[in-house]
Amino acid sequence: MTHPFAADADEQSVYAGLVDVDGDASQWAFGTGFDDPLAGVDTAVPADVDRGDLAAYCLMLGDDALVLAQRLAEWCSRAPELEEDVALANVSLDLLGQARLLLARAAAADPGAVPPLPPDSPVPAEDALAYFRDAGGFRNVALAEIPNGDFAQSTLRLLLFSVWRLALLERLRGSADPVLAAVAGKGVAEVAYHRDYAARWAVTLAQGTAESRRRILEGVGAVWPHAAELFAVHPVERRMAECGVAAAPDALLADCEPVLEEVLAAADLPRPATAGPAQARGRAGSHTPALSGLLAEMQSLAREHPGGTW
Amino acid sequence: MSAGAEGAAARTRHRDERHRTGGSGRAERAAADRRRAWEAVESVADPELPMLTLADLGVLGEVEADGDGGAVVSVTPTYSGCPAMGAIRADLDRALRAAGFTRVELRTVLHPPWSTDRITERGRRLLAEHGVSPPGPAPERDGPVPLSLVPRRRALHCPRCGSDSAELTSEFGSTACKALYRCTACAEPFEHMKEI
Structure with missing residues (x-):
């Protein structure tokens, strides 16, 4: 089979065939446009499910993914090796895709959850949620928003996050909300790769040089205090678990502990406490100061050009 | 397919349609349009793996046509964050319009998730x-995914x-x-x- 762009033997430039056949070359500057990731998906909310709660729950999981995607993207061009640069960008992209689906699900479940914009605004609902909420409106856990620190700290954060998120998504495949179940079904295969990646690096760094081990031990101290919040239960999560939509956060601890134990044992690391007294602070909109800085960078362009289309 | 073979196929399909629906010109047109719509979309190349068509990649689902200029094509995205999805949808839309369809709907199908087995x-x-x-072969999807601390074989x-x-x-x-x-x-x- 010939390359479709090489079909014309007189083709002079390998780039010529890339230009849109309709002559709209602007797509190369502004992208091809982002349409609704749930276009054509039946987004009806099951009869016995509260729309507001469902939207709030989807925001929680969507914000976790969105905020960590942004943190991971900060590694782009700064990772220790080119391969890790590419890997972290890929993980970020997977999470961004999950965030888009979840924010779109939140907007479809309860349009009232979307920040109001002028009627002529071209901003789709998922973008309004991503770019036009302030820190207090975000529902992510603190683990997603804490600064990257060094590569060891970022590795441990990704390990904890992906072990927990994989356990969550595995359970959500059976959610009473078919859209959430389908989003989780896609995410499982993706996050399984993220978890393996982080776990292998954690072991490699812990068993590497004295310096890499020192950094991993420091990273444990910076990251693990945020573990307990993952298993704290917000009232929305409790209610959504009761009607079969959500996975109860406290039930996930039993799924996560054996996996974390396996990694820590292979890394020959002492086992820090994962459970402990904690409040679902991030779920209630209470965040560390780090989130404001992250959002300022992520949202500035969209807020400066609220009529912009991309 | 030659014009003659196409006509024979359409007649066979028409007999089937008549059997099911009692027969109508529109049903016949719909069946022919459905085949045309499939032919239009099956050869569209994947933007990131242009040696593959979207049919090869296994992202195309049901193709429907109403016999009145409307076509509906179901698409299963690969990864949640695949940046090619927008381009794929735009390419499908363009291919269907070039084939004469005036109303085009592209439906996202999230479940069952896409797998490389497709x-x-x-x-x-x-x-x-x-x-x-x-x-x-894609890994089994039932039960908890096992952790893999060494590169999978x-x-x-x-x-x-x-x-x-x-x-x-x-x-x-x-x-x-x-x-x-x-x-x-x-x-x-x-x-x-x-x-x-």
């Missing part, structure tokens, strides 16, 4: 011919020299769907489409 045999052959090692061959001896450079390549390998026989790097 890539056709032809698609796998084309991947290998273009230097990308095709995916092995894959039965793969260097697409350049055919050697089955290669080492993993990274599980994440130039796109989310590919891992990076290096052949230990010819020393060339190559990409492997990873199993999901």
Whole structure:
């Protein structure tokens, strides 16, 4: 089979065939446009499910993914090796895709959850949620928003996050909300790769040089205090678990502990406490100061050009 | 398909349609349009793996036509964050409009999730011919996913020299769907489409 762009033997430039056949070359500057990731998906909310709660729950999981995607993207061009640069960008992209689906699900479940914009605004609902909420409106856990620190700290954060998120998504495949179940079904295969990646690096760094081990031990101290919040239960999560939509956060601890134990044992690391007294602070909109800085960078362009289309 | 064969196929389909629906010109048109719509979309190339058609990639689902200028095509996205999705939808829309459809709807299908098992045999052959090692069988989806602290074992061959001896450079390549390998026989790097 010939390359479709090489079909014309007189083709002079390998780039010529890339230009849109309709002559709209602007797509190369502004992208091809982002349409609704749930276009054509039946987004009806099951009869016995509260729309507001469902939207709030989807925001929680969507914000976790969105905020960590942004943190991971900060590694782009700064990772220790080119391969890790590419890997972290890929993980970020997977999470961004999950965030888009979840924010779109939140907007479809309860349009009232979307920040109001002028009627002529071209901003789709998922973008309004991503770019036009302030820190207090975000529902992510603190683990997603804490600064990257060094590569060891970022590795441990990704390990904890992906072990927990994989356990969550595995359970959500059976959610009473078919859209959430389908989003989780896609995410499982993706996050399984993220978890393996982080776990292998954690072991490699812990068993590497004295310096890499020192950094991993420091990273444990910076990251693990945020573990307990993952298993704290917000009232929305409790209610959504009761009607079969959500996975109860406290039930996930039993799924996560054996996996974390396996990694820590292979890394020959002492086992820090994962459970402990904690409040679902991030779920209630209470965040560390780090989130404001992250959002300022992520949202500035969209807020400066609220009529912009991309 | 020759005009004669096409006519014969349409007549056969018409008999079937009449059997089911009692027969009407519109049903016949719809069946013919449905075939035209499929022909229009099946050969659209994937923007990131242009050696594959979307049919080879296994992202196309049901194709429907109403016989009155309307076409509905179901598309299953590969990865949640695949940046090619927008381009794929735009390309499908363009192909259907070029084939004469005036109302085009592209429906996203999230469940069941896309899997590399959907890539056709032809698609796998084309991947290998273009230097990308095709995916092995996708992992089982039931039950908890086991942790893998060492690179998962894959039965793969260097697409350049055919050697089955290669080492993993990274599980994440130039796109989310590919891992990076290096052949230990010819020393060339190559990409492997990873199993999901």
